[in-house]
Amino acid sequence: MLTIKNLHAEVDGKKILKGINLEIKKGEMHAIMGPNGSGKSSLSSVLAGRENYTVTEGEVIFEGKNLLDLSPENRAREGIFLAFQYPVEIPGVSNLNFLKTALNEIRTYHGLAPIEAKEFLKLTKEKQQLVDFNANLMNRSLNEGFSGGEKKRNEVFQLAMLDPKLAILDETDSGLDIDALRIVAAGVNKLRSADKAFMVITHYQRLLDYIVPDFVHVLYDGRIVKTGNKELALELEEKGYDWLKEEVHQKESV
Amino acid sequence: MTSDKSFFDFISNGLPGPELRKDADNAILPARQLAFSRFRALGLPSVKTEEWRYTNIQRFLKDSFSLAQEEGTITAEQLKVVNTKVPQLDSYTAVLVNGRLQTTLSNLPAEGKVSISTLSGAANNTQLQLWFDKHPHLQQQPFAALNAALFADGLFIEAGVNASLDKPLHILHIYTTAENAFIQPRHLLVLHKGATLEIVESSVGLNETAIAFVNSVTEIILEENAELWHYNLQSSEKNSRHIYHTSTVQKADSRYHHFNFTLPSAELTRNNLSVALTGSNTETNLHGLYLATDQQHVDNHTFVDHLVPNCNSNELYKGVLLDNSNGVFTGKIHVHQDAQKTNAFQQNNNLLMSEKASINSQPQLEIYADDVKCSHGFTVGRFSEESLFYLRSRGIGEEAAKTLLVNAFAFDITDQVHIPALQDFLSEKIRRYVSGAINN
Numbered sequence: 001m002l003t004i005k006n007l008h009a010e011v012d013g014k015k016i017l018k019g020i021n022l023e024i025k026k027g028e029m030h031a032i033m034g035p036n037g038s039g040k041s042s043l044s045s046v047l048a049g050r051e052n053y054t055v056t057e058g059e060v061i062f063e064g065k066n067l068l069d070l071s072p073e074n075r076a077r078e079g080i081f082l083a084f085q086y087p088v089e090i091p092g093v094s095n096l097n098f099l100k101t102a103l104n105e106i107r108t109y110h111g112l113a114p115i116e117a118k119e120f121l122k123l124t125k126e127k128q129q130l131v132d133f134n135a136n137l138m139n140r141s142l143n144e145g146f147s148g149g150e151k152k153r154n155e156v157f158q159l160a161m162l163d164p165k166l167a168i169l170d171e172t173d174s175g176l177d178i179d180a181l182r183i184v185a186a187g188v189n190k191l192r193s194a195d196k197a198f199m200v201i202t203h204y205q206r207l208l209d210y211i212v213p214d215f216v217h218v219l220y221d222g223r224i225v226k227t228g229n230k231e232l233a234l235e236l237e238e239k240g241y242d243w244l245k246e247e248v249h250q251k252e253s254v
Numbered sequence: 255m256t257s258d259k260s261f262f263d264f265i266s267n268g269l270p271g272p273e274l275r276k277d278a279d280n281a282i283l284p285a286r287q288l289a290f291s292r293f294r295a296l297g298l299p300s301v302k303t304e305e306w307r308y309t310n311i312q313r314f315l316k317d318s319f320s321l322a323q324e325e326g327t328i329t330a331e332q333l334k335v336v337n338t339k340v341p342q343l344d345s346y347t348a349v350l351v352n353g354r355l356q357t358t359l360s361n362l363p364a365e366g367k368v369s370i371s372t373l374s375g376a377a378n379n380t381q382l383q384l385w386f387d388k389h390p391h392l393q394q395q396p397f398a399a400l401n402a403a404l405f406a407d408g409l410f411i412e413a414g415v416n417a418s419l420d421k422p423l424h425i426l427h428i429y430t431t432a433e434n435a436f437i438q439p440r441h442l443l444v445l446h447k448g449a450t451l452e453i454v455e456s457s458v459g460l461n462e463t464a465i466a467f468v469n470s471v472t473e474i475i476l477e478e479n480a481e482l483w484h485y486n487l488q489s490s491e492k493n494s495r496h497i498y499h500t501s502t503v504q505k506a507d508s509r510y511h512h513f514n515f516t517l518p519s520a521e522l523t524r525n526n527l528s529v530a531l532t533g534s535n536t537e538t539n540l541h542g543l544y545l546a547t548d549q550q551h552v553d554n555h556t557f558v559d560h561l562v563p564n565c566n567s568n569e570l571y572k573g574v575l576l577d578n579s580n581g582v583f584t585g586k587i588h589v590h591q592d593a594q595k596t597n598a599f600q601q602n603n604n605l606l607m608s609e610k611a612s613i614n615s616q617p618q619l620e621i622y623a624d625d626v627k628c629s630h631g632f633t634v635g636r637f638s639e640e641s642l643f644y645l646r647s648r649g650i651g652e653e654a655a656k657t658l659l660v661n662a663f664a665f666d667i668t669d670q671v672h673i674p675a676l677q678d679f680l681s682e683k684i685r686r687y688v689s690g691a692i693n694n
Binding site for chain 1: 638639640641643644645646647648649650651652654655658659661662663664665666
C-alpha cells in the first residue's frame with residue numbers, strides 16, 4: 001500500500017529526515033517509536049503534505065501513485081488520514097458541517113454524488129457510537145473548548161467517518177490519562193480491518209499495550225535504525241533509547 | 255461639471271434657494287432652506303476633515319453628475335434581474351426606484367396600524383414635522399444637510415402604538431440612470447410606543463455605464479419600548495457610489511438591532527450610522543460585515559451616544575478584504591457625565607485575504623461618567639495556515655476550506671440574523687466571494 005524509499009526532507013534548510021525506508025501493507029499495524037526530535041512527527045507531516053517541509057530526495061508511492069506530487073487534500077481523498085498531535089480549534093465551523101464538507105469533497109473526487117442528509121445522519125450516529133464519541137460535541141464548533149481527550153477522540157471519530165486506507169496517528173496518546181487512552185485505543189482497534197493499514201507514532205510503549213502492532217520501527221536522527229515486533233517496544237520501555245543510540249554511533253564510527 | 259469648478263461650488267452657486275424642491279404645499283421648505291445654509295457653512299469635506307481622513311470623498315465627486323434626480327422606471331424584466339441579486343424572503347416588499355416608491359411593483363401590507371407612504375406625500379404629517387432633520391448627529395454632516403435640502407423623495411413609515419407586521423418588510427432600493435446622477439433619497443421611520451418591526455433594506459444599482467452617486471438619509475425614531483430589527487444589505491454594482499446616513503433616536507426601554515452588510519462591488523460605500531440614546535434601559539446592537547473586492551472602498555463610521563444612565567450598547571464589525579480594497583472603521587462611543595451604569599462594548603475584526611488590501615480602524619471612546627463598563631478592541635489577521643492545513647488534510651479543497659473559514663469568521667454576525675433565508679443568502683454570498691477570490 002505504502003512504499004517509502006530513501007526519503008530525505010528538511011525544514012528551513014535543516015535536515016530532518018535522512019533516508020527513511022518503509023513498506024506498509026494492507027491490514028498491518030506499524031508503530032513508529034523513537035526519542036524526542038528523532039523525526040517521528042516530521043515523517044507524518046511529510047506524508048500528509050504539510051507545506052513547510054521540503055522533500056530533497058527519495059519517493060513515496062501510495063497505492064501506485066506518487067504521493068509527493070499530490071496536494072494535501074488529494075492525499076486525503078486518495079485515502080491518507082493524519083490524526084493530529086495537536087488538533088486545531090476552529091470556532092464558527094461546526095463539527096458536523098466540517099465532516100459533511102470533508103465527506104462530500106472526497107466523494108466528489110471519486111465521482112460520487114453528495115451524501116444524502118439522512119444517510120449522513122445515520123453514518124454519523126453509527127460511527128459516533130462505534131468510537132464512543134460524545135454526541136453533544138458534534139454540533140459544537142470544531143474542537144473549540146474541547147478537553148485534550150475530547151480532541152483526540154474527535155480525531156478517531158473523524159477517522160471512522162472518513163474511512164481512509166492508511167491512518168497515521170501522530171502521538172495520539174500524548175496528553176491522555178489512562179481512561180481516555182483506553183477509549184481511544186478501543187476506537188482504533190474497532191476500525192482495524194484487513195484492507196486498512198495504520199501507522200501509529202508514539203513516544204511511549206503504553207499505547208502499544210492497547211493497540212498491538214505487527215511491526216515496531218525505531219526512528220533516530222531521521223532514519224529507521226531498528227525494526228522488530230511488539231517485543232521491541234517492551235525492550236525499549238525497559239532499557240530506554242540510549243543503548244540504541246550507542247549502537248548507531250558505534251556503527252557510524254566503524 | 256467643468257474641471258475648474260468643484261462639486262461644492264457647483265451646488266452652492268448653481269443652485270440658489272428657489273431651486274430647492276417643493277413638497278406638498280411647501281410644508282418643509284423652510285427646513286430645506288435651513289439645511290442648505292448648513293451645507294454651505296459646513297462645506298465639502300476633504301481628507302483634512304477628521305471624519306473623512308481615510309476617505310477622499312472629493313475623488314469620487316470629480317465626475318460630472320446631474321442633480322435632476324430623474325424618476326427612473328424599471329420593467330418587470332429588470333425587476334427579475336434585481337430579484338436575482340437580493341434575498342428572496344417571505345415578506346412584504348416596497349420597491350423604490352431612485353428613491354421613489356413604485357406601488358404597482360410593491361406588495362405593501364394592508365392599511366392598518368403600520369402605514370407606508372411617500373415622504374413627499376406626508377409633508378404635513380405631524381410626526382414628520384416633529385422629526386424631519388432633527389437628529390442631533392445629522393447637524394454636523396454636510397452630506398446629510400445636502401440631502402435635506404435637495405432630496406427628491408423616499409419612504410415615510412409609521413407604526414402605531416403596539417403595532418407590528420406578521421412578516422418582515424423588504425425595502426428594495428433600485429438605482430438606475432442613463433447619465434451620471436447624484437441621487438438623494440430620504441426616509442423616516444417612526445415606531446410609536448411598543449411597536450415592533452423587522453425591516454430588510456436591499457440596495458441594488460442597475461447601472462452598466464453611468465455612475466449613480468447615492469446620498470441617502472434614513473431617520474429612525476423608536477419611542478418607548480419599541481423594537482426594530484433593521485438589516486441593511488448593500489450590494490450595488492461597480493459604478494455605484496454610496497453615502498448612507500442612518501440616524502436613530504432611542505427612547506426608554508427601546509431595542510434597536512442594526513445589521514449592516516456591505517457586499518461587492520460598489521466603488522464607494524460610506525456608512526454614517528449613529529444612535530442617540532435619550533431614554534434609559536435601552537438595548538442597542540450594531541452588527542456589521544463588509545466583504546470588499548477590487549478597488550472597493552468601504553468606510554463605516556458609527557457613533558453611539560450614551561446621554562442617559564442604564565443603557566447597553568454592543569457593537570461588532572467584521573471585515574474580509576480582497577484585492578486592492580480598503581476598509582475604514584471609526585467607532586465613536588460618547589458616554590456623557592449623566593450616563594452612569596452604561597455598558598458599551600465595541601469590537602472590530604478584519605481578515606485580509608490579499609497583500610494589497612488595507613484597513614484603517616480607530617475606536618474613539620469618550621467617557622465622562624465614572625460608573626461604566628466600556629471596552630473596545632481591534633484585530634487584523636490573515637488565514638491561519640494551521641487551520642487551513644487541518645481542513646485540507648481531511649480532503650477539503652482550498653476553496654471549500656477558505657469558504658468554511660470565512661463563514662466561521664463571519665459567524666458571530668450571521669448567527670445573530672433572525673431570518674433564516676437571509677442567513678442562507680449571506681452564506682451563499684460568502685461562498686461566491688471566496689470562490690471569486692481563489693479563481694481570479
